[in-house]
Amino acid sequence: MPMTRWSSSRPLLVADMTSFFGFSSQPLSPTDETAFLADPSCGGFASFEGWVRDENEGQRVNRLDYEAYVELAVSEGEKITAEAQRRFGVRQVRCIHRIGELAIGDLAVWVGVAAPHRAEAFAACRYVIDEIKHRLPIWKKEYYASGDSGWVNCERCAQPPEQHHEHHHHKHSDNPNHSGDTQGQSGASDYSRQMRLPEVGAKGQAKLRSSRVLVVGAGGLGVPVLCYLAGAGIGTLGLIDHDELEASNLHRQTLYAIGDVGKPKALLAAKHLRSLNPEVDVRPHVAKADRSTINDLIDDYDIVVDCADNFATTYAVHDAARAKGKAIILASLYQYEGQLQVIQANQLGSCLRCVWQHATPDGITGTCQTAGVLGPVVGVLASLQALETIKLLLDLPGRLIDEVLLVDLVSLEMRRLKALRHPTCEPTCTRLPTAPADAAQATELSFASLLEASQAGFCLVDIREPSEVADYACPVKSLVIPMGRLLQNPDALPQEQKVLLLCARGARSKGTVQALRERGLSHVWSLLGGLDAYR
Amino acid sequence: MTQINVRYYAILREQAGMTHQSVDTPAHTADALFTELSAAHGFTVPRNLMKVAINGEFCDFSRVLNAHDEVVFIPPVAGG
Ligand SMILES: [Zn+2]
Numbered sequence: 341m342p343m344t345r346w347s348s349s350r351p352l353l354v355a356d357m358t359s360f361f362g363f364s365s366q367p368l369s370p371t372d373e374t375a376f377l378a379d380p381s382c383g384g385f386a387s388f389e390g391w392v393r394d395e396n397e398g399q400r401v402n403r404l405d406y407e408a409y410v411e412l413a414v415s416e417g418e419k420i421t422a423e424a425q426r427r428f429g430v431r432q433v434r435c436i437h438r439i440g441e442l443a444i445g446d447l448a449v450w451v452g453v454a455a456p457h458r459a460e461a462f463a464a465c466r467y468v469i470d471e472i473k474h475r476l477p478i479w480k481k482e483y484y485a486s487g488d489s490g491w492v493n494c495e496r497c498a499q500p501p502e503q504h505h506e507h508h509h510h511k512h513s514d515n516p517n518h519s520g521d522t523q524g525q526s527g528a529s530d531y532s533r534q535m536r537l538p539e540v541g542a543k544g545q546a547k548l549r550s551s552r553v554l555v556v557g558a559g560g561l562g563v564p565v566l567c568y569l570a571g572a573g574i575g576t577l578g579l580i581d582h583d584e585l586e587a588s589n590l591h592r593q594t595l596y597a598i599g600d601v602g603k604p605k606a607l608l609a610a611k612h613l614r615s616l617n618p619e620v621d622v623r624p625h626v627a628k629a630d631r632s633t634i635n636d637l638i639d640d641y642d643i644v645v646d647c648a649d650n651f652a653t654t655y656a657v658h659d660a661a662r663a664k665g666k667a668i669i670l671a672s673l674y675q676y677e678g679q680l681q682v683i684q685a686n687q688l689g690s691c692l693r694c695v696w697q698h699a700t701p702d703g704i705t706g707t708c709q710t711a712g713v714l715g716p717v718v719g720v721l722a723s724l725q726a727l728e729t730i731k732l733l734l735d736l737p738g739r740l741i742d743e744v745l746l747v748d749l750v751s752l753e754m755r756r757l758k759a760l761r762h763p764t765c766e767p768t769c770t771r772l773p774t775a776p777a778d779a780a781q782a783t784e785l786s787f788a789s790l791l792e793a794s795q796a797g798f799c800l801v802d803i804r805e806p807s808e809v810a811d812y813a814c815p816v817k818s819l820v821i822p823m824g825r826l827l828q829n830p831d832a833l834p835q836e837q838k839v840l841l842l843c844a845r846g847a848r849s850k851g852t853v854q855a856l857r858e859r860g861l862s863h864v865w866s867l868l869g870g871l872d873a874y875r
Numbered sequence: 876m877t878q879i880n881v882r883y884y885a886i887l888r889e890q891a892g893m894t895h896q897s898v899d900t901p902a903h904t905a906d907a908l909f910t911e912l913s914a915a916h917g918f919t920v921p922r923n924l925m926k927v928a929i930n931g932e933f934c935d936f937s938r939v940l941n942a943h944d945e946v947v948f949i950p951p952v953a954g955g
């Protein structure tokens with residue numbers, strides 16, 4: 341059977357200094373390989389043979405398949421043999437790696453080094469095999485006696501890098517397009533699967549590595565976004581979240597563990613992301629994302645991914661990032677649906693406020709807490725955010741530009757709606773609201789009893805739906821004006837009396853008060869905790 | 876009467892109990908159509924918080940309707 345070999349270069353005449361790396365799909369013969377290294381000026385020859393053994397991590401292995409990303413592996417392998425030659429001053433370096441099906445005891449890799457003296461020969465030989473194991477995109481599929489099989493080297497180990505054993509199957513192939521020097525220190529990230537995409541490649545990977553992305557919120561949207569971006573090798577990944585983990589988060593925020601309930605999510609996520617990809621500079625901030633904290637952080641990043649779960653945060657983040665000319669990837673969801681919008685960094689396109697000029701008061705249209713949400717629905721929207729982030733960084737086609745994507749996961753339909761820039765939208769978006777109502781002025785009040793509120797001179801207005809009122813009426817004299825009607829016609833409220841809005845739990849009434857205050861009504865307050873707090 | 880294809884999202888979908896419907900309406904504008912459908916389905920989100928897109932493009936509620944337009948009513952959503 342003819343030998344099938346892959347290499348981009350042929351060995352030179354034996355009397356010259358040579359360094360060679362290649363693959364073979366046929367069995368290797370140490371004698372034949374050694375013959376290539378004959379050199380009258382060399383007094384020492386060292387070789388290393390890697391054999392297929394019958395056990396891995398306690399599993400009996402029957403045979404295995406080697407697979408390599410040949411083009412990249414050959415060029416990296418040639419770099420390694422050339423480095424060994426230069427670094428140790430040896431004359432002949434040769435390494436051949438098998439691919440294809442191998443049986444127990446077969447020769448998987450052969451390294452030979454010839455040098456004037458033995459010490460350099462040993463050292464260079466050791467260097468070549470160590471670097472090959474560490475840097476080359478080679479994977480092996482092991483077939484176990486149990487009948488199972490598994491790819492080794494192609495996926496990251498679950499263990500953090502400091503715990504890696506020295507067994508060669510625990511070494512990871514690294515990005516073959518990086519120089520050997522950065523690789524040795526950088527852990528063992530392997531981007532080969534995404535680099536194989538023609539649109540990514542080495543150039544795209546380098547771009548991802550040099551990118552800086554800030555993720556706002558480490559919750560339902562934030563978790564998958566952070567994991568995918570860390571996995572993709574984004575160089576700098578900031579995250580800001582002030583919440584502590586709650587058990588109710590876990591069904592959709594899958595990187596956390598139930599034992600971590602009560603701990604700050606930003607720190608938990610950062611720990612996980614660093615073990616996922618030690619190459620990423622993960623920067624956690626345990627802080628509430630608002631205009632001021634985002635302003636403090638924004639200069640260190642190119643893109644902001646908004647994974648907040650409320651309007652107030654989203655608008656604060658958007659306004660801060662938009663003013664600094666940063667790209668923003670926005671997503672939000674409701675039950676089985678979501679919306680996605682990408683704001684371009686050039687400030688020329690439409691922004692969030694071109695579509696939705698004012699922040700809707702929270703509580704009016706429902707949140708994950710009140711309306712419910714399924715984990716995979718958040719996951720779809722988050723994956724789209726991570727995808728649009730990568731598409732933006734790599735300038736891939738098909739990106740969302742001046743559009744809103746509606747995702748309906750009940751019907752599995754997606755819709756791209758054109759959203760043009762509003763005529764009054766300035767680069768720093770002047771469609772900002774005029775000075776917000778005095779933030780110090782309380783919007784929520786609580787009383788010893790509802791009767792006390794009434795006696796204190798408030799007109800109580802029940803803004804719940806008629807069906808809710810029928811179920812349980814407010815026990816104290818009150819007007820009933822459903823929220824929708826009230827927002828459409830605020831004049832229905834008494835003008836001369838202080839007004840206390842109440843709903844079931846205090847969310848809708850708080851949002852409605854905010855909306856009314858923005859329209860200049862200063863004599864309205866919300867009952868903290870709603871009727872439920874007084875039953 | 877004009878025949879219009881309407882799609883509902885988020886809380887409107889929930890309150891209408893459907894994702895889409897075909898309506899024959901006397902309404903000439905998106906605004907009038909929304910008022911009509913609000914009354915029919917009991918929508919609670921006020922119109923001024925809503926957005927409308929017709930035939931794949933966001934537009935004003937004053938936009939005049941044409942037969943077979945696809946009208947999408949979209950409330951803002953914030954969940955995450
Ligand atoms: Zn704008």
